[in-house]
Amino acid sequence: MNTTLDPAGFELLTFDCYGTLVDWERGIVDAARPVFQARGRSPSDGELLAGFAEHEHVVQAERYRKYREVLALTIERMADDAGFSPTAHECEAFAGSVGSWPPFPDTVEALRKLGSRYRLGVVSNVDRDLFAATQVALEIDFDWVVTAEDAGGYKPAPDHFDTMRSASGIPAKRTLHIAQSLFHDIAPASALGYATVHVDRRSRGSGGGATPPARVRPTATVQDMAGVVELMGLGDTRSVGVRPCHSAWRSGG
Template identity: 30%
Template sequence: MTWPKAITFDCYGTLIDWEGEIQMIFKEILERNGVKNVDVVALQRHWENIQFDYIQNQYMPYKEVLRNTLPMAFNYFGYPFTEEDSRYFAESMGEWRPFPDTIDALLEIKKYTKIALLTNTDDSIIEETVSRIGVDFDEIVTAEQAGAYKANHDGFHLLLKKLNLDKSDILHTGFGFKYDVVPASELGITSCWVNRYGETRPANVKEDYLVGDMKTLALLVKGLASSSINPVRYEG
């Protein structure tokens, strides 16, 4: 690819420890309801599948998605919960913590190109998250703005419009293969899969770049910049 004028990121799972934070909250809810020694990884993965299918339907705010899908996952396993637990889960997302390598990697990448977010969440949630990360993004597009969740293409089109860039100008980076790599491939956008847990590809699609974490992505970007025909140094 030509040197990317922007690297666009999925947020939750790529920059924020989505799985770890959800597992921690589920464990907290279960223990509060008297349930211990539960496989919270299995619970979180089951919830993830429910959530992915749920957001492919008619758009609703993500806080509602969180509030509505927790009971589905807990009921499947017969785990107790309260309505307050569902509300607590829905309100917690803005406080979920970034991976240890996120901030330094973003600051390094910003030296070479623009950075932007394309995220399956609400404006109010991502505002909290970006404040927690503490790094300025050149553009942010949420599902609320697009009126649809990835893997729908609408958010990608809106982000390109806001960045005033062509699809050939960006590198889209994400942890969620179905959410990010697949639609990027469908749109002809160069993709990078941040596969932190060594997962098997869940679809017959191939990413253009594969890294295991954000630190490695920053090294890749620095290496590509140094070997570029027209080396860049972004000061925006």
């Protein structure tokens, strides 16, 4: 861990969801593999993730589409690279799998501990309905949620962060953004003046994973959400109950 952070300087912690709180690489691989296996193909996890990283952000940058459509086009282009066309049902199933992607084992308890001191928000490249399914698994109600639907676009564009700031009324200097993706989150948040924590969940793995590379220096780096809890001075906090909700859904959209 490295840090120059003062935990007392922040009121709001914002999180990327998929890749940071939720094991999206496991979800992507588990949802994509059957599409390839049905044609006798056996790509490795790394190959599937590299294909996803190559195409997803390109689809997002073309024009605004709902994330279900982004995912359907992403798996279609991954399959095209492999020389076949997936069925419409396979594309829809891949896109709809997001709500079943599992949280990392450390996520739920970490959010409970962090929520005992800070207000919590999510800025996510996903549709509202898909995140709603994920939120059930996270077992916590966030103070503010900004989706791609609310922002009208996808990170690394700044719209998510601008929408969150407007909705919460909390300035960047009092907000800490926490995320796994340097490309989608740490780079744009840093450019906007936010302090950032990189949750480097791939520090023990190999390959680039499901996100494109980016050159940026976060304010601090940890390996998991337990590291975030320790970083914010809550490492010795006992287990706490489910955090009460300040609002049902405040997305700013």
